[in-house]
Amino acid sequence: MVNGADEADDNGPGRAREWGWSLFESPVGPLLLAATADGLVQVVFHATPEVTRRALDRLRARTGREPHAGSCGRDAPGNGPWARHLACAERELAAYFAGGLRVFTVPLDWSLTGGFHLRVLRALAADVPYGTTAGYQDLADRVGEPGAARAVGVAMGANPLPVVVPCHRVVESGGGLGGFGGGRETKRELLALEGLLPQPLF
Structure with missing residues (x-):
């Protein structure tokens, strides 16, 4: 039965969760990438400053926390597991757009859908x-x-x-x-x- 297009799973609103984001320059324009400890949670096309601001506001509301901003894929100690997922997503997207990757393996956080x-x-x-x-x-x-x-x-x-x-x-x-x-x-x-x-x- 088709229902609850906007339902979220147990990782949805109400559970404060650490997350971070970065901007990735792609051949189809800048992509905003956001990740939690569970995996990549969002990809946003055409990430102009205004689009980025709106997307980050929505993620703040959904996660209940401020982000760790602009990791740019750095997997530095203390950045948290979200940073590893961002770094993985950036590497894989670069390989995909270069024609060298056909299957993404970055872990995914499905909490923005249901x-x-x-x-x-x-x-x-x-x-x-x-x-x-x-x-x-x-x-x-x-x-x-x-x-x-x-x-x-x-x-x-x-x-x-x-x-x-x-x-x-x-x-x-x-x-x-x-x-x-x-x-x-x-x-x-x-x-x-x-x-x-x-x-x-x-």
Whole structure:
């Protein structure tokens, strides 16, 4: 049954949790990365100062704590386990954008999602590998909710971990790109990187 698109698990609001963040310069623009002791918790596209401020405000509210700011992937003693996850995410994203990584292994903290959204995103992460795509209806079928193709689209738009949890690989059954929280041009670039669309000429 489709329900609780915004439900959180036991790691959600009410449990104060240490976390940190950094900015990662990628070929599709700056990405804000945030991590807790459990793993990478959020990836935010187009991390301008204003986008970053809003994202950090939301994370403060969800975690109940101020962040450890701008680790930039440094795994220095005393930074906490979140710093190791940020460093891992940065290394793996750099390798992904360079064409040398196809499977992310950075631990993930799923606490910013729950319910149906979490089920769909876990299925996406597990079952739609690099260089392949899936349709919205296909993902609905995979989680046993064949009437929920539209709800799958909503879950993709609410994905807190884009790129690492590859919602850019979910496309329309008729061949259209479909929507994307990072913008359609970003989706095209990610699909081109994985060999699913022609690379832009310039």
